[in-house]
Amino acid sequence: MAWDRNQMAARAAQELEDGFYVNLGIGIPTLVANYIPDDIDVTLQSENGMLGMGPFPYEGEEDPDLINAGKQTITELRRTSYFSSADSFGMIRGGHIDLSILGAMEVSEKGDIANWMIPGKMVKGMGGAMDLVAGVKRVVVIMDHTNKAGESKLLKACTLPLTGTGVVDRIITNLGVFDVTPDGLLLVELAPEVTVADIEKATEAKFRVSDKLAA
Amino acid sequence: MKKVYPDADAALDGLLFDGMTIMAGGFGLCGIPENAIDAILKSGVKDLTIISNNCGVDGFGLGKLLDAKRIKKMVSSYVGENREFERQFLSGELELEFNPQGTLAERIRAGGAGIPGFYVKTGVGTVIAEGKDHREFNGETYIMETGLTADLSIVKAWKGDPQGNLIYRKTARNFNPMMASAGKVTVAEVEEIVDLGALDPDCIHTPGIFVQRLIKGRFEKRIEQRTTRKREAA
Numbered sequence: 332m333a334w335d336r337n338q339m340a341a342r343a344a345q346e347l348e349d350g351f352y353v354n355l356g357i358g359i360p361t362l363v364a365n366y367i368p369d370d371i372d373v374t375l376q377s378e379n380g381m382l383g384m385g386p387f388p389y390e391g392e393e394d395p396d397l398i399n400a401g402k403q404t405i406t407e408l409r410r411t412s413y414f415s416s417a418d419s420f421g422m423i424r425g426g427h428i429d430l431s432i433l434g435a436m437e438v439s440e441k442g443d444i445a446n447w448m449i450p451g452k453m454v455k456g457m458g459g460a461m462d463l464v465a466g467v468k469r470v471v472v473i474m475d476h477t478n479k480a481g482e483s484k485l486l487k488a489c490t491l492p493l494t495g496t497g498v499v500d501r502i503i504t505n506l507g508v509f510d511v512t513p514d515g516l517l518l519v520e521l522a523p524e525v526t527v528a529d530i531e532k533a534t535e536a537k538f539r540v541s542d543k544l545a546a
Numbered sequence: 547m548k549k550v551y552p553d554a555d556a557a558l559d560g561l562l563f564d565g566m567t568i569m570a571g572g573f574g575l576c577g578i579p580e581n582a583i584d585a586i587l588k589s590g591v592k593d594l595t596i597i598s599n600n601c602g603v604d605g606f607g608l609g610k611l612l613d614a615k616r617i618k619k620m621v622s623s624y625v626g627e628n629r630e631f632e633r634q635f636l637s638g639e640l641e642l643e644f645n646p647q648g649t650l651a652e653r654i655r656a657g658g659a660g661i662p663g664f665y666v667k668t669g670v671g672t673v674i675a676e677g678k679d680h681r682e683f684n685g686e687t688y689i690m691e692t693g694l695t696a697d698l699s700i701v702k703a704w705k706g707d708p709q710g711n712l713i714y715r716k717t718a719r720n721f722n723p724m725m726a727s728a729g730k731v732t733v734a735e736v737e738e739i740v741d742l743g744a745l746d747p748d749c750i751h752t753p754g755i756f757v758q759r760l761i762k763g764r765f766e767k768r769i770e771q772r773t774t775r776k777r778e779a780a
Contacts (some may be wrong), residue, residue, distance in 0.1 A: 398717040402771045404673075405773070415721070415723045417654070424668065454624060454626075455620060458647050461668050461672065462646050462649065465666075465668040465669070465670070530749065
């Protein structure tokens with residue numbers, strides 16, 4: 332059975348390590364915050380200028396001066412610090428953030444990612460996505476394996492305008508987990524009851540299967 | 547020199563002209579100079595180039611200038627919250643220059659710091675890199691980005707003193723400090739003007755040298771996405 336949104340987020344939470352500074356993208360990546368294991372210490376960065384992001388406020392305690400990068404009202408923690416957008420992206424570009432977990436429309440077998448624009452259709456902008464994929468130490472994508480039309484989002488080459496080239500380290504889809512290696516994609520994990528044959532059917536990109544899964 | 551003005555109309559008097567470039571602070575609707583935006587709308591000035599991370603929402607923030615068709619060109623990183631923006635852009639009425647958010651922030655910081663150009667990895671291999679100088683440093687490819695300045699910067703801070711020293715509050719800081727430094731003239735609006743000496747000199751975010759005119763504003767502080775959690779039952 333394929334993972335649902337929350338199960339994908341829970342799987343992505345296994346990427347977190349004690350002491351990590353982490354930036355979570357909008358959408359499913361935001362849910363990862365709900366699955367941070369109790370025994371590790373993780374600090375969430377919000378690229379609009381905050382380290383140590385807390386949960387949503389209680390009703391009536393919303394502060395218009397305190398939002399995350401998705402413009403949602405949030406709260407601060409005892410560890411919180413605030414800074415300018417230039418300092419925030421200095422942190423990101425300078426390689427000080429350990430992990431970025433973000434969504435994507437397409438990922439290629441070389442680790443290229445497209446997640447900001449559909450020509451002629453969507454005029455929104457890249458926000459901080461290009462800076463994050465270029466600067467953060469490790470980039471993990473969470474996305475559905477196929478789009479609404481049932482077509483593979485893991486491709487030999489992206490067709491949409493790119494956000495970054497050769498920047499993705501790992502991809503978690505609803506069907507399984509892939510690593511981007513110098514030799515292309517490696518399937519390292521399957522969602523429960525999903526077979527390699529299921530993934531082959533749903534995937535346009537070439538991939539190898541980890542020895543771990545052959546057993 | 548007196549920096550404190552009675553209101554935004556007075557503070558902007560003599561600074562506005564058609565075709566000018568204005569930097570406007572804020573992220574989404576957080577930390578935006580609401581009073582200066584209203585005064586610019588009222589002035590009738592047009593053909594503006596606006597440098598701002600976002601363009602407000604329909605009918606609020608910079609969306610007001612957009613609705614009145616005063617903006618010729620936007621330099622932004624994300625404009626997804628605004629239907630009128632999309633309409634004007636797709637119909638060709640509005641020019642748009644997308645910058646990655648960190649590149650935009652650094653271009654403004656550099657402009658204010660007298661740095662005309664710098665190299666970043668952001669956007670290499672994407673449409674952002676087209677036509678830009680590419681250069682290798684330590685075996686990696688970078689692209690050149692340029693510093694940005696403006697005829698006028700309008701910023702919003704929490705508190706200011708009569709010398710123009712400013713402090714911001716929480717995530718309402720965002721683009722405001724860099725923009726304050728990159729405007730030929732900077733007009734700051736604050737929630738409270740305090741006496742000289744009331745701000746801890748060790749904790750000032752924007753030193754007064756970057757602020758030429760200061761007003762106490764009135765703010766709606768609209769919330770774009772009101773998200774809350776339930777109180778756990780006692």
